[in-house]
Amino acid sequence: MARWAPDSRGRLERAAWELFEANGFAATTVPEIAARAGLTTRTFFRHFADKREVLFVDGAMAAYAQQVIQDAPAELAPIEIVRHLLRRAAAEQFTGRDHVRRVRAIVATDPTLRERELGKRHELSGVTEAGLIARGADEVSARLLADLTVTVMYLAVDRWLGSPETGPELAAFVDEVLDAHAELHGDSGPDPAAGDPVR
C-alpha cells in the first residue's frame, strides 16, 4: 500500500498532530506517526525532512513569498510589494485561528521547535530580500523591507489570534501594523526647536 495511498501527506499530518497533542512533541517518534497513519517511515520522510517539519505549515512560506513577489504587478514600488505579499499570505496561508493556535502551543513547549521557527523567519526574510532586489529595490531597502515583512507577519498574526473569533480578518491586522510602521518616523521625531540631543 503506502506508496500511492491517497492523501498520505494529510494522513501523516493528522497522525502526527494527534500524537503531539496526546503525548507531547518530544515523546513522539517518526515510526509512531507513520504506524498511526498506516504508512511506512520511508513514506514519512518523502513528505517531511523530520517531525519538526510537520508543524511548520509555513514551511512552504518562503517558496510562496518568492512566487508572489515575482508575480506582483510591475507598477508596485518595493513597500507596496510587501503589502501585496502580506495581504495575499493573510488571505491564502492563514485560513483559521484554530490551526495557528495549535501550532503555536506546541512550538512553545520545545526549544528545538523555537529554534526552527527562528530559522524559518530568517529563511523567509532572505527570500523576500532576494525577491525585492530582483524587483529593483536597492540593497538597504531590500533588507529593511524583508525583515519588516517577517515582523509584520508575526505581529499581525499575534494580534489576529488575540482578537475575537468574529473580529476582523488577518488582512486588517496587516494593514493596521503596516500603517503604524509608516508613522514610526513621522509623528515621533523630537521637537526640532529643542535641538536633537542624539546626533
Place this chain on the structure above:
Amino acid sequence: MARWAPDSRGRLERAAWELFEANGFAATTVPEIAARAGLTTRTFFRHFADKREVLFVDGAMAAYAQQVIQDAPAELAPIEIVRHLLRRAAAEQFTGRDHVRRVRAIVATDPTLRERELGKRHELSGVTEAGLIARGADEVSARLLADLTVTVMYLAVDRWLGSPETGPELAAFVDEVLDAHAELHGDSGPDPAAGDPVR
C-alpha cells in the same frame, strides 16, 4: 591557582580563539580550552555557559541595550531612543572590524552557531521591545522598533565591515540605514493617479 587568577575570562577567550582558529570550532573541547588557559573546566563554566558563548561578544548585548534604553534622555521619542541605542552601541560595543570579522568567519562554519546567533538577535529584540514599552511606546510600535533595532544593527555592521578600513565609523552606517528606513514609505508609494491595485 585558577580561582582568583587575574583576567581568567580574558585568558579563556584567547585560548578558545586560538583553538577555534587552529582546529575549527567543532573539534575544540572545553577541557582543551581550559587547559590551554591554565585554568580548570569548572572555571570555564563560571564564565561561559558553553563554548558557543565565547564567540558572542554581543552575548552581553541584551543587558547593555536594556540599560541604555532605561537611561536614555527622557525627552526622546521611541524612534529616537532606538537611534540613541544604536549609536551608543556602535561606539562602545564594536571597536574594531577585525574582531567582528573573526567572529563572523567562525559563526559561518557551524550551523549550531548560526542558530545561536538567531537566538541572540531574538533576545535583543525582546529586551528592546520591553524597554520601549517601559518608556511609553505602544505595543505595536515597540515590536516594530525592536525588530528594526536588530535589523539596523546587523545591516550597519555588514556595511561597515564591507567598507575600507579608513572609511567612516560604524555610527555613520547606523545613520545611513536609519535614514533609509525613514524613507521607505515616503518616496515609494504607488502613483495615486494610477489607483492602488493592492487594496
